[in-house]
Amino acid sequence: MAIEILSDELVNDGHVMRVTVRIPAGDKASMVREGLLGLAQEARLAPGEGGEIRAALEDKFGAENVAAGLTSYVASMAAPAVVNQKNLHIMFTPQSTVERVDGLFDENALEMKIDLILRPEYELTDYSPVHVKRQSIEITDKMVSLQIAQEMERFASFEEAGGPLEVGDYAMFDMTTQVNGEEAASLSGKNSRIALVRGEMPDGFIDAVVGMMPGDERTFDFTAKLPGAPENAAPDTFNVRAKLIEKRLRRVPELTDEFVRESMKGAGVGETAESFRAAVKERMEAQLAQQQKLQDENMVDAELAKRLDANIPDLYLENTHRDILQNMQANLAAQGMTIAQYAQQQGANEQQFSMMIAMHAHESLRQGFALDAYFRHMGQEVTDADIDAALHEMTPGHEEQARANFDKNGAWFVVRETAARLKAHNDAVSKAIFE
Template sequence: MKVTEKKLADGVIKLDCEATAIEVNNALKEAGEAFALSMGVRPQPGKTIEQLCQEQMGIADLDKIVETSAIEVLVPRALDRRNLVPAFPPKATPATKFERGKKFSFTLSVTVKPTYELSSYDPVEVTVQPFVFDESPIEKQMEELAANSVVYEVSDPHPLTAGDACSIAMKCMDGDEEIKALTCTDRTYILGRGFMPEGFDAEMVGMEPGQTKEFTFDAPLGMEDGEVTMKPIQCTVTVNNVQKEVTPIIDDAWVEANMPMFASVQALRDDMRRVFEAQQREAYEGYVQQIAVGKLTSRFSGRIADEIYEATRDHLVQNLRMELQQAGMTWEQFIEANGGEQQFGMMLMMQTREVLVQGFCLDAVFRHERMTLTDKDLEDACYGMNPQANPKMMRQQLEDSGRGFALRETAERLKAARFVAANAKITVAEAPAAPVAAPAAVETPAAEPAPEAAAEAAVEEPAADAKTDEN
């Protein structure tokens, strides 16, 4: 992509951008795949996304549908090309028609994120609650271990009813062919758990130990024109005995029989404690870091431009709406649960300022301390964004998509936050009101994000006038 840069007034930089035909095609592909995924259209061998959208949704021109999204795909690539960090995401203004297989020209008016200085860079002084290990996860895991290790023992004989467990011998036939997967001589079966079709359970109700019964039930064992078809299965079942569910006691004997890698139940608990304590200490470090960074924000005294404030507020609201949608909660329900429009508006205003100020303060620390980023810093930032993802792969994906500038800002702020916490003068309170393992969650947009949270941009010095970068 060719990108020419020119400084305008008030920290605004104009970018004249020209994407290649290949970049246009790739942007359409990315936007098309994202659209299809959001609409529940899944890839099929031998068919393009365009074909699938036409067949399943009647869309004749997918490119037209995703044009705006495809142009948005190109925007961060242009920013990353010039290593510019916007105060808020800029909108592209097309200069030519956007068409597959052709070059595309557009302009961006980028408001570069401003820089601020703090009133002091001395270590902050904070008071925190002491770390107290919470034992409850160990007890919960022990209970789950027992619940997942139930055994079935012979119980008093009686006619079977829904929910009963029993041992059965069974032989099932599909015509003249035996269904070996269903044939057994001693298998625990629980009526009503959905392990077999309802017709099978209906025939089992009322049977007693020692009784044999032959019957037919319908089972979903075939496919026709892509649809599941039901087939009649001939079955002979003998009830060996009625059983009862027994939850084991997790003691030394059980551990020796089932988890011989541990010498005793205490060794098992010690291993659980090691894992949970590491998790809780990591969360506690995040809590201390959050307190330290929160204290740092009192040293901020700059003025934040209205357009930056409004863009950040809109971004917070957009993210919240997406979270509510995934949780099945309406916007109106959320507002009502959080005190109504006026109270929510005040909370949103406070959170918007806190998000901005916290970020600008960390930017200032990073610059003041003349920090630089390492590969580990970038991968730590990726881990903070998504602990389940491979950090190296995530970094590659972000950089390939043109979001390297956002990743760098996240990494810079994370490194600065760790520096602030590591150098803080910390007083540990003597008696906590309750165990402290992590920052308290607030179920509103006013929830203060951890310093590791990714922002939308990074601070760098604006490039010189009229510079051009090409592939």
């Protein structure tokens, strides 16, 4: 990729390098084609020729929005050549200085301005090994018993039982449900198994069906909020017609030698209840050791960050805050949730949640800059083994594909900087004094 740097200047108090680049027509066409394909995949549009994809995207999102998306993509793809030519250390995704550039679809070379946020260099007040105070935790017999009780739940069975329904029973219903006068297919059906457990089902439903016998039918109303409803939303009105098919009791088997031999054969837990208990405890201790290791490493990074001599500019805090929110939004969307719903689950309002993200962004930056300073001060260098370790950390199980991608886009500087921080982190952890 023959990207030509026409000019550069430092802006925003020297934290941003603004470069004017010239992208040859052939490279521009390739970037635009790849960008269109990427946008089409995100929009789940059927693959087609370049012109067809562009037309479909513009029809769905509008020509200006498509041009804006392509402008961002072209800027991000052209930036690695600038970083490599000028040996820069940057942070965040490079951005075009304008929302949309002209000439994306013609046959000429493209000139555009790109802003690159430079990685600042700070120092630590002290480079001696950090001291970390550990919290002593051990696996107790009570903890093992609780874990075993949870695992035995997997073997629970449901047995038909007589008598009237009681709180805590499991029941099979044929039922139809309306919510606010509208049919609710997802809450209707035949042989629907329902646990009459408070907190899992609305109290209004449980109170209405308690006392029913198999064959009984009842029609009743109650109010409750649908899952995920805003905190200040009014309750919904449910109208239910339910017929009890059968009542069931949930039975959890007792842990005995016979149960272990028959139900856990080949699981590597021995043949007795005592050997199963020992295996559970051993597994819990291994998990605790791994958690302790991660906690130790996090505490080392946090202690290093306390030594950072820096007043981080808002530019870096705002971009980190934005990146954290965007990543969180994408992850939650894959689970069918919004950030507002997640914040509500955490017991925080919008302002409190935003403050939590801001604090996380601040600490994340301080820890990263502290590792950068440590790496430079210790005179460390990135080796091929460090690159391998960084690729494994970034894309576990997909290292070869990642190599091919970095070879193609020239963004190996991302891997090198990750490798440098990882090497500094590992060295600081190995020298830390744990008390």
